[in-house]
Amino acid sequence: MKRFALLLDQLAYESQRNEKIRLLTTHFQEVPDPDRGYALAALTGTLDIAHAKPALLRGLIEERVDPVLFRMSYDYVGDMAETISLLWPDGDGDDAGLSLSEMITALNATSKAHMPARIANWLSALDTTGRWALIKLMTGGLRIGVSARLAKTAVAKLGALKINDIEEVWTGLEPPYESLFAWAEGAGAKPAIDRAAPFRPVMLAHPLDEKDQEKLEASDFLAEWKWDGIRVQAAGDGDTKRLYSRTGEDISHSFPDVLDAIQFEGAIDGELLIVREGTVAPFADLQKRLNRKRVTGALMESHPAGIIAYDLLLDGAHDLRPLPFEERRRRLEGWYQRNASDRFMLSTLVPFDTWDDLAAQRTAPADTGIEGLMLKRRDSIYEPGRPKGPWFKWKRDPYLIDAVLMRAQRGHGKRSSYYSDYTFGVWDDGVLVPVGKAYFGFTDEELKKIDKFVRERTVDRYGPVREVVHEPDDGLVLEVAFEGLNESTRHKSGVAMRFPRISQLRWDKPPHEADTIETLRALLPKS
Amino acid sequence: MVHPSEILRPTDAGLYCPPGDFYVDPVRAVDRAVITHGHGDHARAGHSHVLATQETLAIMAERYGEDFAGNVQPAALNETISHNGVDISLHPAGHVLGSAQAAITYKGCRLVVSGDYKRRADATCARFEPVACDVFITEATFGLPVFRHPDDADEIAKLLQSLKTFPDRPHLVGAYALGKAQRVLTLIRAAGYDDPIYYHGAVAKLNALYQRHGIDLGTLIPVAEVEPETLNGKIIIAPPSALSDRWSRRTENPVTAFASGWMRVRARARQRGVSLPLIISDHADWDELTTTIEELHPEEVWVTHGREDALVHWAHSKGMNAQPLSIVGYDDDADE
Ligand SMILES: [Zn+2]
Ligand SMILES: [Zn+2]
Numbered sequence: 109m110k111r112f113a114l115l116l117d118q119l120a121y122e123s124q125r126n127e128k129i130r131l132l133t134t135h136f137q138e139v140p141d142p143d144r145g146y147a148l149a150a151l152t153g154t155l156d157i158a159h160a161k162p163a164l165l166r167g168l169i170e171e172r173v174d175p176v177l178f179r180m181s182y183d184y185v186g187d188m189a190e191t192i193s194l195l196w197p198d199g200d201g202d203d204a205g206l207s208l209s210e211m212i213t214a215l216n217a218t219s220k221a222h223m224p225a226r227i228a229n230w231l232s233a234l235d236t237t238g239r240w241a242l243i244k245l246m247t248g249g250l251r252i253g254v255s256a257r258l259a260k261t262a263v264a265k266l267g268a269l270k271i272n273d274i275e276e277v278w279t280g281l282e283p284p285y286e287s288l289f290a291w292a293e294g295a296g297a298k299p300a301i302d303r304a305a306p307f308r309p310v311m312l313a314h315p316l317d318e319k320d321q322e323k324l325e326a327s328d329f330l331a332e333w334k335w336d337g338i339r340v341q342a343a344g345d346g347d348t349k350r351l352y353s354r355t356g357e358d359i360s361h362s363f364p365d366v367l368d369a370i371q372f373e374g375a376i377d378g379e380l381l382i383v384r385e386g387t388v389a390p391f392a393d394l395q396k397r398l399n400r401k402r403v404t405g406a407l408m409e410s411h412p413a414g415i416i417a418y419d420l421l422l423d424g425a426h427d428l429r430p431l432p433f434e435e436r437r438r439r440l441e442g443w444y445q446r447n448a449s450d451r452f453m454l455s456t457l458v459p460f461d462t463w464d465d466l467a468a469q470r471t472a473p474a475d476t477g478i479e480g481l482m483l484k485r486r487d488s489i490y491e492p493g494r495p496k497g498p499w500f501k502w503k504r505d506p507y508l509i510d511a512v513l514m515r516a517q518r519g520h521g522k523r524s525s526y527y528s529d530y531t532f533g534v535w536d537d538g539v540l541v542p543v544g545k546a547y548f549g550f551t552d553e554e555l556k557k558i559d560k561f562v563r564e565r566t567v568d569r570y571g572p573v574r575e576v577v578h579e580p581d582d583g584l585v586l587e588v589a590f591e592g593l594n595e596s597t598r599h600k601s602g603v604a605m606r607f608p609r610i611s612q613l614r615w616d617k618p619p620h621e622a623d624t625i626e627t628l629r630a631l632l633p634k635s
Numbered sequence: 636m637v638h639p640s641e642i643l644r645p646t647d648a649g650l651y652c653p654p655g656d657f658y659v660d661p662v663r664a665v666d667r668a669v670i671t672h673g674h675g676d677h678a679r680a681g682h683s684h685v686l687a688t689q690e691t692l693a694i695m696a697e698r699y700g701e702d703f704a705g706n707v708q709p710a711a712l713n714e715t716i717s718h719n720g721v722d723i724s725l726h727p728a729g730h731v732l733g734s735a736q737a738a739i740t741y742k743g744c745r746l747v748v749s750g751d752y753k754r755r756a757d758a759t760c761a762r763f764e765p766v767a768c769d770v771f772i773t774e775a776t777f778g779l780p781v782f783r784h785p786d787d788a789d790e791i792a793k794l795l796q797s798l799k800t801f802p803d804r805p806h807l808v809g810a811y812a813l814g815k816a817q818r819v820l821t822l823i824r825a826a827g828y829d830d831p832i833y834y835h836g837a838v839a840k841l842n843a844l845y846q847r848h849g850i851d852l853g854t855l856i857p858v859a860e861v862e863p864e865t866l867n868g869k870i871i872i873a874p875p876s877a878l879s880d881r882w883s884r885r886t887e888n889p890v891t892a893f894a895s896g897w898m899r900v901r902a903r904a905r906q907r908g909v910s911l912p913l914i915i916s917d918h919a920d921w922d923e924l925t926t927t928i929e930e931l932h933p934e935e936v937w938v939t940h941g942r943e944d945a946l947v948h949w950a951h952s953k954g955m956n957a958q959p960l961s962i963v964g965y966d967d968d969a970d971e
Contacts, residue, residue: 120901120905121901121904121905121909121910121911121912122910123905123908123910173780174948174949174952176945176948177779177780177945177948177949180779180942180944180945180948181779181780181781181945184779184781184900184942185781185900185902186902187901187902190900190901191781194781194783194899194900195780195781
């Protein structure tokens with residue numbers, strides 16, 4: 109456990125990608141099976157470990173530390189595992205010299221009733237870093253700036269493999285990945301893919317840099333709409349049907365309606381959306397279907413899911429990925445002829461002759477569920493990862509409004525000494541109504557200025573929140589950028605912004621010149 | 636008996652003593668000021684009259700120039716000076732060279748302003764001395780129980796270990812220019828490291844000032860005087876602001892360390908791009924703050940700058956009278 113905690117600690121402090129990979133590769137070299145495999149599982153989110161609910165951990169710490177002081181500390185530190193690891197009194201529980209795999213085995217064998225005592229015992233035996241690592245493991249989601257892909261890249265670097273070699277076999281493997289390590293080190297054969305309808309690593313696009321665009325030839329590209337859903341892969345293989353997220357997570361259980369509709373052999377790449385009678389519903393509707401273990405018939409009825417197909421990777425048993433996009437597209441159209449249904453639609457190509465032509469269409473998409481355009485080279489093979497050059501995403505510009513700062517709260521984590529979370533509002537009949545919350549998004553200098561404003565212009569305080577002056581002629585106007593707007597019953601204003609962030613401080617603007625709620629409502633998707 | 640709030644009260648300019656007509660650590664220029672220590676947010680230039688320790692006056696002169704105040708009055712530690720019927724005395728605070736607590740006594744009621752303080756040993760300044768009082772006005776920079784500073788020798792050991800692990804990489808150590816930089820130097824020397832240590836120009840004057848006060852910092856060489864390759868495998872002391880600016884690019888692939896109590900929290904280390912956090916603080920940690928209050932057991936505790944809420948809550952939970960004093964102008968991060 110100590111060795112694993114040290115790895116997590118070093119990774120959390122390292123900001124350079126290459127150094128992270130080096131740390132990981134060294135770990136995989138030095139630590140034997142099965143510990144390194146469990147470490148890989150923890151980093152890629154495939155570890156099966158008894159979970160500790162935050163409430164359990166909170167209960168344990170509140171037996172040892174004043175709950176109010178715990179809350180204040182958590183508010184400052186911003187991370188539950190770290191807060192508890194710092195506050196936990198040093199003690200001498202049973203020897204925690206257990207290896208990572210021994211600890212996982214012991215945890216999984218512990219009954220629910222004995223879990224709190226077991227965890228408390230280990231927390232007392234471990235040091236601050238060890239406590240932090242154990243809690244991170246047990247609460248799921250390490251969030252230390254290491255993606256599953258980065259961890260797999262580090263495995264590839266053990267030998268001469270490429271990351272996509274590993275992605276190709278990954279969904280057929282399980283912790284502690286002994287066969288994978290053996291293969292990567294050249295000591296074993298390529299693990300056989302014995303899973304039906306395996307995941308095929310996804311090809312991603314780079315954002316289009318408009319300067320680069322000048323160097324690109326319009327006639328080399330095809331364009332299609334980029335929908336605001338989630339990118340998925342649907343695969344049929346004999347009796348097996350599967351739906352994967354773009355990271356290869358099997359999400360079949362959440363979408364039995366889509367799964368039933370897979371009546372083909374092969375694999376398509378597409379966008380998962382809620383579609384009612386051919387009309388795409390707002391993203392918020394799709395969210396209701398995500399991350400559900402079971403889904404009711406009523407929900408499938410009210411929120412029917414479907415896929416807009418972008419690409420055909422496998423037709424029958426025929427791997428189309430080495431073919432140019434234009435050819436795959438031709439075959440996708442053929443596939444669509446045979447498979448068109450309520451569940452499967454075809455992504456339409458956007459015809460254009462020049463970039464200007466396309467730019468004009470981009471500003472007026474056919475549907476509010478569209479977030480921009482995808483540009484794909486006609487000759488691009490389907491290359492997993494994010495290769496530079498063949499595919500670009502050209503997003504619609506964000507929406508901008510001017511809103512008035514109403515409340516501020518200290519940030520979490522690295523912004524925790526500043527008032528860096530802001531609630532802002534727009535005018536509704538002469539009164540400001542809050543319409544959103546955003547974190548700070550720019551330079552330290554500006555952050556200091558707004559922080560100073562908050563401290564000096566506080567009119568009320570409740571808990572960690574400060575209410576700041578927001579009168580028609582006195583207050584601070586924020587330019588807020590966001591990606592879209594949904595109707596919301598949870599917000600008083602009736603609207604909820606997607607991905608709001610503060611794009612500019614408008615010290616020059618008096619609050620009464622900020623936008624009104626009508627401006628926002630006009631942006632709501634029509635349903 | 637006179638009420639303490641008649642002796643000291645918060646104002647826009649800082650803590651003010653009406654009967655003595657003076658301020659303690661005022662945040663803007665005033666007629667009479669008592670200054671606890673030389674950090675910028677406590678010691679400002681432009682007062683007509685300043686009372687402080689000899690060392691603090693020397694630090695202010697170094698930072699602001701000889702004419703930083705109309706006139707100055709050095710006070711020896713533990714010496715009592717009377718002014719308008721108010722007794723003022725300065726007592727060691729253990730924070731940085733010359734740092735002092737200010738004890739103010741009027742009609743039998745004594746208030747002690749801690750200024751910034753710490754309890755643990757520091758070779759660069761006199762150790763904190765508890766002064767019995769009716770009201771203790773404490774700082775609360777690290778006033779949350781997550782802040783428990785480890786043993787400073789262990790932190791320095793981490794730095795020396797890293798020098799062994801990465802013998803070819805320069806080790807850039809960020810440390811606040813007044814106090815922290817010199818303390819870190821003495822700690823490195825105490826750990827037996829005798830190689831020259833290199834320094835950024837911004838810490839030169841204060842290093843020299845400490846040396847003039849008899850504090851041994853070993854052999855120091857300005858970075859500007861050597862070729863970049865000389866710095867490989869060596870320690871460089873620089874102010875925190877230099878860690879991320881263009882200056883740090885003079886060094887090839889450095890290990891970036893930062894000596895500060897804030898390094899206890901990961902996000903604070905990441906914010907500065909620090910890969911080697913050293914938890915070394917010149918402020919009292921949570922345990923020092925609370926044990927000091929328990930030890931003094933004053934009638935009232937007033938909490939000035941930092942995380943007032945938590946310390947006030949703690950004092951209340953122990954049945955003590957405590958309240959936050961909001962004084963605008965102290966920057967709780969500035970000197971750490
Ligand atoms: Zn200070
Ligand atoms: Zn201070």
